[in-house]
Amino acid sequence: MAFGSPLFGTARRRGTALRRRRAVLVLCCAALAAGSTNIPASAAPPPLPPRLVEALQRDLGIDADEYARRVDTAHRLSDYAKIARIAHPAAFAGVRMDGGRGIVSLTDEVSAVPARATAEAAGFTVETVAASEATLRDRRAGFERWLAGQPGAVGESIFGYGIDSARNELVVRVAEGTQLPIEAGLVRAMASAMPQASPDSAAEDVQSIAAGEPAEPVVGGGQAYAFEVDGEIHRCSFGFNATDAAGSALNITAGHCDPENVVARSKRTGEPGRIFTVRGTSDKRYVPGEKARLGDEFGHFEVSSFAPHDYGILRLDDAVAPRFRNNLVSTGQLSPPTPSFVPPFLDTGSGNSGSASENPGEAGGVLRITGTTDPVAGAVVCKAGFRSGYSCGVILASDQVARVKGKPGQTDAPVQLDNMFITTLCGHPGDSGGPIMAGTEAVGITSSILSNTTPLDGTCGHVPVLFGQPIGPVLRDHPGVKVRTS
Structure with missing residues (x-):
């Protein structure tokens, strides 16, 4: 639903932006096919707030410098994936981080050769897997067709699904004890629970934003x-x-x-x-x-x-x-x-x-x-x-x-x-x-x-x-x- 002033730009602006993105993508794909390694590192980030630095140490055992290095590697992986996904669909199988390492998954298709060269030159680790991302997406589409034809009781036992790039599989999250038939396709069933989306209705141990004070506070994300x-x-x-x-x-x-x-x-x-x-x-x-x-x-x-x-x-x-x-x-x-x-x-x-x-x-x-x-x-x-x-x-x-x-x-x-x-x-x-x-x-x-x-x-x-x-x-x-x- 939408109310109030329009949020949308004009069709002309959308068309211009789309043409620009396509032009950039064509250049990037050409560079990858030629073995270009131009995946630049990000600029040095601004300093982090103290409480965020504390959370990094508490939750992951890393400091701000290691965080910045991993974020930069993940950003470059994302850029690589956008290019390789289109330039080499038969070979590209996904990207992921493994600690501080950037991992690129490729099949053994002939078209993987330039993609591998570019990934390794950019400092990423390349692993060979059986199924391309395109193949896994086809499996997902087949599973969705099967699921659409099932009675409600079957659907109620399935909590979600998607490609797991680390396993190179389509994973289906199901209720404990659920077994999927062979007709569901080549998938891995994983016991899970249904997530819940809920606002807070408690009144303890929080401090909310106040208004109407002599000088009203600035409002940022997280408040x-x-x-x-x-x-x-x-x-x-x-x-x-x-x-x-x-x-x-x-x-x-x-x-x-x-x-x-x-x-x-x-x-x-x-x-x-x-x-x-x-x-x-x-x-x-x-x-x-x-x-x-x-x-x-x-x-x-x-x-x-x-x-x-x-x-x-x-x-x-x-x-x-x-x-x-x-x-x-x-x-x-x-x-x-x-x-x-x-x-x-x-x-x-x-x-x-x-x-x-x-x-x-x-x-x-x-x-x-x-x-x-x-x-x-x-x-x-x-x-x-x-x-x-x-x-x-x-x-x-x-x-x-x-x-x-x-x-x-x-x-x-x-x-x-x-x-x-x-x-x-x-x-x-x-x-x-x-x-x-x-x-x-x-x-x-x-x-x-x-x-x-x-x-x-x-x-x-x-x-x-x-x-x-x-x-x-x-x-x-x-x-x-x-x-x-x-």
Whole structure:
């Protein structure tokens, strides 16, 4: 559903951009066929906030320098894959990270020779596998045809599927004890559980953004917003600040955080879902333990999708839009501009624009988003959310289909989400919609988690498996929308 001002660019702009991308791709493919090794390294990234550095050490045992090296390798792998996938479809079988190594999978087709030479010259490790990515996609299509003809009980036992580049197989995630017949095709069944996409409705141990103070704070990704459903207040996390074609302030968050997607279809009003700050029983900042109530209005969901994707685009009201004109991610409340911290968009010309090592308010520093990138299997990513703060992990798989359930007792049957990526990030209800980053680049937003609790991970409280919505499809679906990089 879409409301308010248009988010879309003109057809002429789309055509021009498409022609440019095609021209670049043709040049890249020609370079790969000729054995070119021009896959440049990324520029040195800005410094990371202290709490993010702590999360890297706690969750993965790596420091900021190793993180930067792995992010750079994954970015170059992604660039290589975009070229090789088209230049050598019979040979290309995928890419992935293995710790700090970039792995390129190729078949033994004759066309693999130039692809192998380019990969090795770029410093990647090449492995020979049996099936190309194109072959695995054909298997996936065959499995989907089989699944479409099955009774509902069969579909209910299948929680998702996708290509596993490390195994060079099509993996189907199924309920415990489920066995797939030979008619399902050449697939590997893996016992799993159904992920859940749910906003937060608890009122303890969190501090939300307050409004109406003498100097209103800057709002970045990872901070909280609230909405009301059936008299109950729920909270999600802001994702990446963005702009539309006219430069108006937007934020990209999770679609299941739209109030219209939290209720059963029979209760939906068709009106745009409104979002707010959170207040306590007094007319001041929310204090944990108080009865939460809605504060000032932030804006509304202009775009909302909860199948086949999980994203929402928030249009911010004019009164609060200046607070979102930044490229920041944080897990604490950002102070208003002070002499020691001046966000770039409020720079007074004094030459002091702040840095990630400074401590605005209670944020422990901020991360500045510099661009976007695609998820790569095995790559290190970190997320921010108002419930669990920063956490870091690795991407297990990308381009996955997932069946996801919403808030128990309110939403209808599980929905199917496409193009998802699966990570080992720790997340909790309320982190939904928050940003997922590789270094300083936007990868996606938090969608859903496997919430079955277990003592296996004392830090997270449950097995850390989190599903992310890639940022790429959001931007492709809405030409003119851009993630803020300044």
